Amino acid sequence: MGALEFSHVSVLLNECIQSLCIRPGGTYLDGTAGGAGHSRQIAARLEGGHLYALDKDPTAVEIATQRLAGLPASVLQADFKNARAALAAVGVTQLDGALLDLGVSSYQLDTKERGFSYRFDAPLDMRMSQTGLSAYDVVNTYSPQELARILYTYGEEKFSRQIAAKIAAAREKAPITSTFELVEIIKSALPAAVLRKQKNPAKQSFQAIRIEVNGELDALAQGLADIFDMLVPGGRLCVITFHSLEDRLVKKQFVQWTVGCTCPPDFPVCVCGGKPKGKLCPKKPILPSEEELAQNRRSHSAKLRVIEKL
Known part of the structure; x- marks a missing residue:
C-alpha cells in the first residue's frame, strides 16, 4: 500500500502543536500515529529530540514509517495502553510531551x-x-x-x-x-x-x-495513567476525544490530577498532604475553529483537553 492511499485529515492539528509547547531537544510520544499527520508536525520541530509514534494497526505503522522517513522519529507497533513497556524496550522512561488522538482514522472508516x-x-x-x-x-x-x-x-x-x-x-x-x-x-x-x-x-x-x-475505554484509562506518570515536570499531555464517554473519562482523570487536598470539607486542617499533580491548560476543552468545522466534517465532535504536569 502506498502512503498516499492512507487518507486522514488530522483534527485540531495547530491547536495540538501549540498546546504541546514543543522543546526541540525533547522526547515526545504520539500514542495514536494513524496517518502520521500529528507525528510529522511534532517531529519536524525537533532538533536533537526524538518522537516515538505508536499504533496497534499494522497498516498505520507501515504508513507512518513511510511518512516519517528522514525525521527524528521511530514508529512502534503497540497499543498506547502499553506505552510504558513499549518505550522502556527502546530505553525511554521519560517524556516531554504526549498526544493521544482517540478518533478512528478516516482510512479505517473508509476501507470497507x-x-x-x-x-x-x-x-x-x-x-x-x-x-x-x-x-x-x-x-x-x-x-x-x-x-x-x-x-x-x-x-x-x-x-x-x-x-x-x-x-x-x-x-x-x-x-x-x-x-x-x-x-x-x-x-x-x-x-x-x-x-x-x-x-x-x-x-x-x-x-x-x-x-x-x-477495549478502548480500558486502554484509555491505563494509557492516561502511565503516560502522565512518564511526563517530566512541565511536560504536557494532549488528548483529543470524539464522543462523550471518552471525554468524560479524560475530564474526570484530568480533574483528579489537578486536585490537591482530598480531606472532607469539614476538616479544619489538611491531614492528607495531597498536592496537585497537574494543571489544566486551558481549563475548558479546545474546540475546532469554524474554518476546520467547514472543511472537515469528522471534526464536529472533537474536543482537545490539555494537562501540564507540575
Whole structure:
C-alpha cells in the first residue's frame, strides 16, 4: 500500500502543536500515529529530540514509517495502553510531551473491508489491531444481556434491549456476518419515529461494538495513567476525544490530577498532604475553529483537553 492511499485529515492539528509547547531537544510520544499527520508536525520541530509514534494497526505503522522517513522519529507497533513497556524496550522512561488522538482514522472508516462503518457492506470486523476478538464474535456469541449492556453503556443506546433481542433472534437462524445485515437488524428494533429522526440509526450501536472489540475505554484509562506518570515536570499531555464517554473519562482523570487536598470539607486542617499533580491548560476543552468545522466534517465532535504536569 502506498502512503498516499492512507487518507486522514488530522483534527485540531495547530491547536495540538501549540498546546504541546514543543522543546526541540525533547522526547515526545504520539500514542495514536494513524496517518502520521500529528507525528510529522511534532517531529519536524525537533532538533536533537526524538518522537516515538505508536499504533496497534499494522497498516498505520507501515504508513507512518513511510511518512516519517528522514525525521527524528521511530514508529512502534503497540497499543498506547502499553506505552510504558513499549518505550522502556527502546530505553525511554521519560517524556516531554504526549498526544493521544482517540478518533478512528478516516482510512479505517473508509476501507470497507475493515468493517468499521455502517455506510459500506462488509464483513463484521472492527479490529484496529487486525487480530483477536472481532465484531462478528461480539454480535454472534455474546448473550442478549451482555449485548444490551454494551449497547447501552458504550453507545448510550436507549433501545439497547430491543436491539439485543433482535440480534439474538436473527442469529438463531444463521450467523450475522455483514455490516448491512446488522444495520437492518438494528433498524428493525427501532420505532418509526426514531428512524425518521436519526440520519444513521446504527451509529450508536456500531460505536458500542467497536469500543468493546478494541477495549478502548480500558486502554484509555491505563494509557492516561502511565503516560502522565512518564511526563517530566512541565511536560504536557494532549488528548483529543470524539464522543462523550471518552471525554468524560479524560475530564474526570484530568480533574483528579489537578486536585490537591482530598480531606472532607469539614476538616479544619489538611491531614492528607495531597498536592496537585497537574494543571489544566486551558481549563475548558479546545474546540475546532469554524474554518476546520467547514472543511472537515469528522471534526464536529472533537474536543482537545490539555494537562501540564507540575
